[in-house]
Amino acid sequence: MKVLLLTLLLGLVCADLSTTDLSQFSGEWKTLYEASNNPVMTGENGPFRGLYRKINFDTGNGDASFDVYFRVNGVCVEQSIPATRIKNHVFLEKYEGTTIIELTYASETSLVGYFLNVDENNEVSTITFMFGKSNHVNEPDFEKFKELTLEKNIPEANIVDFTNLDKCSGH
Template sequence: MKVVFLTLLCGLVGAAQETPAEIDPSKIPGEWRTIYAAADNKDKIVEGGPLRNYYRRVECINDCESLSITFYLKDDGTCLLLTEVAKRKEGYVYVIQFDGTNTLEVIHVSENMLVTYVENYDGERITKMTEGLAKGTSFTQEELQKYQQLNSERGVPNENIENVIETDNCPP
């Protein structure tokens, strides 16, 4: 009986620790820059990769029922400015059509940092990726550690982190 009780107690404690932090929607809108991206399929996020995005702005539409995302994509070194609208599925999980079907979840937001988790299905494979955005052009050491922690929690290898800001030469 003690074993059953301890198993139940450990399960409850573990579940309580995995409860995601509440997202404050008022912190989502604004000017954001992509600092880092990581993916389990690194080819998608390397320079010239189809999911290498250079964020500029995120706006909430109708109390964040949709997100308007403005970003640059490079095509043979030329910066193409795009705006896509992601539609809310549930919570802070959105669906957006871009290089396949993407399920995008806002998993962390603070005054200066926003992290998204994306599952991209290109018709053949699901790629798990994160994007770490900042209000400025860098992360503090603590923000980088938080980003790495979030990658680990989502099964995205930290050794696949790309420093996106280093190749961001698109207009502000």
């Protein structure tokens, strides 16, 4: 059942991708905003309430790794999460079950996309995100994030602003 669901979901996310070389976006990034159809995922102590710090898009095999800080018992703990490239802007990672990551928009200062997570109980959650080079939010980029959030049927009220929530700023 889980394999069938992921196959169907993968078919949906892989339909229309550009050929941009993602390696140009490797480097330091910060979580600015997240939203989810399942607010527990991005809520306090939620598994997707990560503070992203660095993304590496490997030019050799196309895979990626995401360096993320999570708060565990009040302490910032770094985790590097590897992801396998499926299509140019689509990656698969084993995190909290199975997660597909699709990048939908990129500028010099922002990355926008979403996680499609199927957990161990086959519950599907969609989490949109906006990463930035700094806490400064470019309004056109933020509009792209909000458009994606609404497109994924996530209420705007579920948007979490990380620009003032970052408790791991020293990392």
